[in-house]
Amino acid sequence: MPIAFTKMQGLGNDFVVINAMNAPVSLDAEQIRALADRRFGVGCDQVLWVEPPVDPSRAQFRYRIFNADGGEVEQCGNGARCFARFIHEQGLCDQRCITVETLAGLIELILEEDGQVTVNMGLPRFEPSEIPFKAAKRDALYSLNISSEEQVSVGAVSMGNPHAVLQVNSVDTAEVARLGAAIESHSDFPRRVNVGFMQIIDREHIRLRVFERGVGETLACGTGACAAVVIGRQQGLLDERVTVTLPGGQLVIKWNEDEQEPVWMTGPAQTVFTGEIEL
Numbered sequence: 001m002p003i004a005f006t007k008m009q010g011l012g013n014d015f016v017v018i019n020a021m022n023a024p025v026s027l028d029a030e031q032i033r034a035l036a037d038r039r040f041g042v043g044c045d046q047v048l049w050v051e052p053p054v055d056p057s058r059a060q061f062r063y064r065i066f067n068a069d070g071g072e073v074e075q076c077g078n079g080a081r082c083f084a085r086f087i088h089e090q091g092l093c094d095q096r097c098i099t100v101e102t103l104a105g106l107i108e109l110i111l112e113e114d115g116q117v118t119v120n121m122g123l124p125r126f127e128p129s130e131i132p133f134k135a136a137k138r139d140a141l142y143s144l145n146i147s148s149e150e151q152v153s154v155g156a157v158s159m160g161n162p163h164a165v166l167q168v169n170s171v172d173t174a175e176v177a178r179l180g181a182a183i184e185s186h187s188d189f190p191r192r193v194n195v196g197f198m199q200i201i202d203r204e205h206i207r208l209r210v211f212e213r214g215v216g217e218t219l220a221c222g223t224g225a226c227a228a229v230v231i232g233r234q235q236g237l238l239d240e241r242v243t244v245t246l247p248g249g250q251l252v253i254k255w256n257e258d259e260q261e262p263v264w265m266t267g268p269a270q271t272v273f274t275g276e277i278e279l
């Protein structure tokens with residue numbers, strides 16, 4: 001039976017988005033991998049679908065997220081912006097402010113007048129058990145053993161999904177492929193981890209590359225941008241509003257450093273094409 005989909009992208013982080021509001025979608029990990037395959041399928045970093053909320057009194061939709069490796073995950077920032085645009089383009093909702101359920105809890109999506117989308121990404125979580133990360137106690141920076149001869153210093157935080165952030169002198173020369181792969185599957189991250197490489201330009205601007213859990217390096221990572229700003233801000237290196245320049249473009253992240261206050265992300269979301277595929 002053919003599956004109708006919409007191909008979307010947020011700063012080059014790309015998605016296959018499916019409307020499961022009227023008919024449930026059930027794709028196993030192998031089918032997700034087939035859909036995400038850039039040679040034999042449609043090709044994307046993540047597969048997203050919209051379905052009815054579990055609790056309609058708290059949210060209008062449920063937002064499901066699957067990495068290209070087939071694993072379901074808790075949160076996806078660039079995907080959330082595309083999700084908001086998709087809901088409107090599908091005529092599922094005409095409100096500018098939408099609350100959706102994710103595995104990480106509720107997030108709020110706001111379609112701006114200028115076509116950008118702002119997302120309340122929720123609270124950052126720093127306790128090792130919440131990330132999850134094997135550390136005796138919470139710290140601003142952790143030393144991670146890559147090998148018997150190599151250690152790296154990382155900040156660790158959950159944006160609903162786990163992130164490790166390294167500060168580097170230059171994202172252009174950072175060993176994203178080697179260190180990203182080594183840290184993504186490091187045993188101290190029992191559910192693996194997204195790995196951000198952050199170059200601080202000044203207190204209001206960083207450059208960032210992200211090796212994503214379950215995908216590899218992507219052109220942009222919304223939760224990764226939030227995680228990097230939160231870690232940089234916690235170390236007193238960044239101000240409340242930061243422009244994050246990723247290989248695919250720019251996001252604006254705001255966080256006032258109160259751990260009971262959410263992180264806000266603003267950026268673009270575009271539809272590329274629609275189609276059908278038999279899996």
Ligand SMILES: N[C@H](CCC[C@H](N)C(=O)O)C(=O)O
Nearest residue numbers: 076077078161213221222223
């Ligand atoms: N790879 C991430 C999910 C997608 C995150 C990223 N595409 C974003 O925009 O936040 C994870 O396994 O937690």
